[in-house]
Amino acid sequence: MSADGIVGEFLALKSETDADLLAMQCGDFYEFFAEDAEFVGDELDLKVSEKSSHGSTYPMAGVPVDDLTPYLKALVERGYRVAVADQYETEDGHAREITRVVTPGTLLETTDPAAQFLATITRVDGRYGLALADVTTGEFLVTTATAESDVVAECHRFDPVEVVPGPTVDADLLDQIREGTDATVTDHDDSAFAPGRAERTLREQFGEAALDSVGLDDRAGVAAAGALLTYVEETGVGVLDAMTRLRAYDTDDHLNLDATTQRNLELTETMHGGSDGSLLGTIDHTVTSAGRRRLREWLTRPSRNRAVIDRRLDSVAAFTEAALARDRVREILDDAYDLERLAARATSGSADASDLLAVRETLALLPALAEAIEDSRLADSPLADIVADPDREAAASLRAELDEALAEDPPGTVTEGGLIRRGYDAELDDLLDRYESAQEWLDNLAGREKERTGITHLQVDRNKTDGYYIQVGKSETGAVPDDYREIKTLKNSRRYTTEELDDREREVLRLEEARGELEYDLFTELRERVAAHADLLQAVGRTLATVDALASLATHAASQDWCRPAVVEPGPLVVEAGRHPVVETTTDFVPNDVDLREDRGFLLVTGPNMSGKSTYMRQAALIVLLAQAGSFVPARSATVGVVDGIYTRVGALDELAGGRSTFMVEMSELSNILHSATEDSLVVLDEVGRGTATYDGISIAWATTEYIHNEIGCKCLFATHYHELTALADHLPRVENVHVAVAGDGDDEDITFLRTIEDGPTDRSYGVHVADLAGVPSPVVDRSRDVLDRLREDRAIEARGAESGGETKQAVFDLSSGGFREGSEAEPTESDGGELDPATESVLDELEGTSVAETSPVDLMARVREWQERLEEGEK
Ligand code: ADP
Numbered sequence: 082m083s084a085d086g087i088v089g090e091f092l093a094l095k096s097e098t099d100a101d102l103l104a105m106q107c108g109d110f111y112e113f114f115a116e117d118a119e120f121v122g123d124e125l126d127l128k129v130s131e132k133s134s135h136g137s138t139y140p141m142a143g144v145p146v147d148d149l150t151p152y153l154k155a156l157v158e159r160g161y162r163v164a165v166a167d168q169y170e171t172e173d174g175h176a177r178e179i180t181r182v183v184t185p186g187t188l189l190e191t192t193d194p195a196a197q198f199l200a201t202i203t204r205v206d207g208r209y210g211l212a213l214a215d216v217t218t219g220e221f222l223v224t225t226a227t228a229e230s231d232v233v234a235e236c237h238r239f240d241p242v243e244v245v246p247g248p249t250v251d252a253d254l255l256d257q258i259r260e261g262t263d264a265t266v267t268d269h270d271d272s273a274f275a276p277g278r279a280e281r282t283l284r285e286q287f288g289e290a291a292l293d294s295v296g297l298d299d300r301a302g303v304a305a306a307g308a309l310l311t312y313v314e315e316t317g318v319g320v321l322d323a324m325t326r327l328r329a330y331d332t333d334d335h336l337n338l339d340a341t342t343q344r345n346l347e348l349t350e351t352m353h354g355g356s357d358g359s360l361l362g363t364i365d366h367t368v369t370s371a372g373r374r375r376l377r378e379w380l381t382r383p384s385r386n387r388a389v390i391d392r393r394l395d396s397v398a399a400f401t402e403a404a405l406a407r408d409r410v411r412e413i414l415d416d417a418y419d420l421e422r423l424a425a426r427a428t429s430g431s432a433d434a435s436d437l438l439a440v441r442e443t444l445a446l447l448p449a450l451a452e453a454i455e456d457s458r459l460a461d462s463p464l465a466d467i468v469a470d471p472d473r474e475a476a477a478s479l480r481a482e483l484d485e486a487l488a489e490d491p492p493g494t495v496t497e498g499g500l501i502r503r504g505y506d507a508e509l510d511d512l513l514d515r516y517e518s519a520q521e522w523l524d525n526l527a528g529r530e531k532e533r534t535g536i537t538h539l540q541v542d543r544n545k546t547d548g549y550y551i552q553v554g555k556s557e558t559g560a561v562p563d564d565y566r567e568i569k570t571l572k573n574s575r576r577y578t579t580e581e582l583d584d585r586e587r588e589v590l591r592l593e594e595a596r597g598e599l600e601y602d603l604f605t606e607l608r609e610r611v612a613a614h615a616d617l618l619q620a621v622g623r624t625l626a627t628v629d630a631l632a633s634l635a636t637h638a639a640s641q642d643w644c645r646p647a648v649v650e651p652g653p654l655v656v657e658a659g660r661h662p663v664v665e666t667t668t669d670f671v672p673n674d675v676d677l678r679e680d681r682g683f684l685l686v687t688g689p690n691m692s693g694k695s696t697y698m699r700q701a702a703l704i705v706l707l708a709q710a711g712s713f714v715p716a717r718s719a720t721v722g723v724v725d726g727i728y729t730r731v732g733a734l735d736e737l738a739g740g741r742s743t744f745m746v747e748m749s750e751l752s753n754i755l756h757s758a759t760e761d762s763l764v765v766l767d768e769v770g771r772g773t774a775t776y777d778g779i780s781i782a783w784a785t786t787e788y789i790h791n792e793i794g795c796k797c798l799f800a801t802h803y804h805e806l807t808a809l810a811d812h813l814p815r816v817e818n819v820h821v822a823v824a825g826d827g828d829d830e831d832i833t834f835l836r837t838i839e840d841g842p843t844d845r846s847y848g849v850h851v852a853d854l855a856g857v858p859s860p861v862v863d864r865s866r867d868v869l870d871r872l873r874e875d876r877a878i879e880a881r882g883a884e885s886g887g888e889t890k891q892a893v894f895d896l897s898s899g900g901f902r903e904g905s906e907a908e909p910t911e912s913d914g915g916e917l918d919p920a921t922e923s924v925l926d927e928l929e930g931t932s933v934a935e936t937s938p939v940d941l942m943a944r945v946r947e948w949q950e951r952l953e954e955g956e957k
Pocket of ligand 1: 664837
């Protein structure tokens with residue numbers, strides 16, 4: 082074929098696919114041409130040469146056929162989708178066709194042990210459907226949601242590598258998903274999302290009965306799940322058979338953790354990136370990658386279901402009490418391979434002999450594991466049910482079959498021969514017998530010939546060009562018999578062959594080939610039988626992963642002296658001597674109590690900067706999260722009322738690089754929380770309103786406290802440096818003050834932070850004091866004190882109690898005196914000098930009428946700015 086033809090064919094195939102790049106097989110190489118060649122040349126440092134045709138030249142870059150995988154993997158992990166066109170023989174030569182499109186979400190060759198989710202999202206009848214699958218393990222999930230934010234939060238939890246949106250999904254939603262993940266967004270054939278077609282696809286995959294049991298009556302879920310199957314099928318990855326079950330789950334089964342909270346609590350990654358120092362990084366003692374995936378799943382998706390939580394806690398408790406059995410279990414698991422992934426490899430036909438051996442060895446662990454549990458103190462725990470779950474008989478018989486079939490130490494490639502054990506297949510045994518006897522004849526040939534001819538320097542050998550030959554030293558060539566036919570002369574010797582040797586050689590080659598083919602066929606059959614047991618392998622894999630994750634939780638609990646939380650529903654959060662699970666591993670941690678209950682569900686936490694407020698609040702949130710994940714918790718004792726979600730706004734995360742100001746981010750996070758939290762949630766606020774001028778800041782913090790207290794009524798921890806807010810506790814019944822204890826006189830230079838939390842407000846604001854401690858020159862510190870006093874001029878804010886149910890509490894906080902006044906309206910009082918000027922009055926009216934929850938942050942900012950201007954005007 083001419084060069085033009087090849088490049089032309091490449092460009093034609095490229096136009097058939099929506100993949101970013103095309104690798105086309107040309108004999109022993111996969112080639113990239115034209116722009117694609119330049120691109121991979123840059124990305125992968127591949128040598129780019131020139132292919133000329135008809136006076137034009139095209140860039141060309143290629144990789145040997147057997148080396149494609151690592152290049153594919155590198156491209157796909159960078160987010161590109163690569164089509165692969167294979168060459169096949171036809172009657173008149175050969176042709177090429179695209180056989181696979183490798184995409185981030187369908188990359189089977191990954192070596193990263195973390196889960197690799199592909200997501201499809203669609204919207205039908207106003208509901209979102211979200212399907213998620215990990216093709217490397219066959220895991221397949223689907224859920225539906227009404228709120229966009231739920232879809233975003235779910236995506237951030239699963240952290241998919243590729244998202245395929247349906248035609249009804251708007252760009253804004255995708256942008257939000259991209260903010261918290263590195264997902265590649267792939268546009269795909271919209272018709273796959275049509276509910277009718279999607280339903281047919283699901284029926285074909287799972288059958289009628291299976292579908293009914295999933296109860297997918299939600300068309301959005303059906304559309305997303307069906308489209309996902311179509312996409313996986315169309316990429317040609319060949320793992321559909323490993324997707325043995327579809328699990329429909331309800332987002333309400335799990336604790337709501339919005340994207341910000343997942344980041345703030347550093348569940349799987351720290352703020353600086355990387356898993357070291359994250360919660361998962363700290364408590365993970367799993368010994369298998371599947372176990373780590375399971376633990377990650379529990380931490381990012383803690384349960385809301387007390388039965389589920391208690392069952393996990395029972396297992397962890399059993400493991401903590403039976404240290405010897407736990408060690409034994411972990412030792413067994415240490416030898417386990419990733420069965421779920423092996424099942425997917427068997428299904429796609431990419432598993433080699435060592436993969437099947439890995440299946441065999443891992444299946445062999447199941448009886449040992451069951452014994453370690455059933456014969457120990459763990460026998461009465463739910464762990465016994467967990468190991469009884471997979472079909473152990475089926476596992477044993479599959480293992481026996483693999484034992485019988487596979488050689489003890491098979492070669493790395495499936496075409497090399499030596500894969501299959503003797504005694505497994507009569508035909509193969511016969512071939513091997515004949516091969517061995519031919520080999521024996523060859524081995525003994527030199528001896529026989531030496532004897533027959535009397536030649537001493539005679540040897541029999543084999544090489545690629547000459548095949549088998551008899552080599553005779555130069556000095557003795559005169560003695561060679563007539564039946565020797567010379568084939569080559571070397572410096573010191575000559576090579577010969579004989580008719581019989583030629584015959585034997587042909588026989589050996591024939592037998593070698595036949596053996597290779599037969600072994601390969603036997604191996605593929607075996608691999609298919611393993612693939613047919615994908616669901617069994619997945620069940621065993623899940624069991625091993627679950628036991629590993631539970632043993633890991635127990636290991637950490639035992640080493641850090643954690644306690645079993647009493648999980649109640651609904652109920653308070655009462656923690657005695659609690660610690661922060663990560664900080665306690667690196668510092669001498671001072672334990673603290675948390676007491677959030679009916680009559681004190683809202684704690685205002687005050688104390689100087691760096692005294693430990695945010696650590697205290699995160700610690701409370703993490704204790705709830707760990708308990709609902711089924712883990713013991715860092716405390717002497719803990720009672721944890723199940724919450725439906727944890728919402729946090731912590732620290733000033735600088736997102737200026739993202740084009741949004743810090744204050745803007747702060748306000749939009751606040752707005753999300755106020756919209757999403759319910760009475761059963763836990764809200765953690767670390768400073769609100771800090772990113773703006775004091776008076777706007779206080780106003781927003783103030784209104785937020787009232788709104789959470791009066792309207793939402795959830796458990797809340799709110800750290801603030803606005804010392805003024807502490808007075809709210811006297812007027813809002815569920816608000817209680819706590820503060821971080823400080824030793825020493827505030828004016829003394831050597832005050833120390835005791836890190837203990839005590840009831841009551843902090844007695845003063847320490848901002849200026851901290852400036853002093855930090856060595857800010859004393860004229861500046863002194864002047865700050867003056868300015869602070871001046872700022873506390875006659876400004877007043879009204880506190881509003883709940884309007885429904887009971888008496889309306891009204892109070893006016895006077896910034897000048899730092900005290901509260903009771904009153905039904907924000908009436909002028911004596912300290913105001915009798916009367917408010919009209920500008921102030923109108924600003925206060927508008928402030929009162931502004932709903933923080935219903936006003937966008939931008940409007941809020943604009944309004945506050947406008948109020949400030951009007952107030953300044955009014956003062957003149
Ligand atoms: P704040 O929110 O008040 O500014 P942080 O919570 O950030 O303070 O804590 C400041 C420092 O004190 C951190 O380095 C933290 O590790 C440490 N710290 C906080 N709480 C404790 C504690 N209970 N025991 C020991 N060290 C603590």
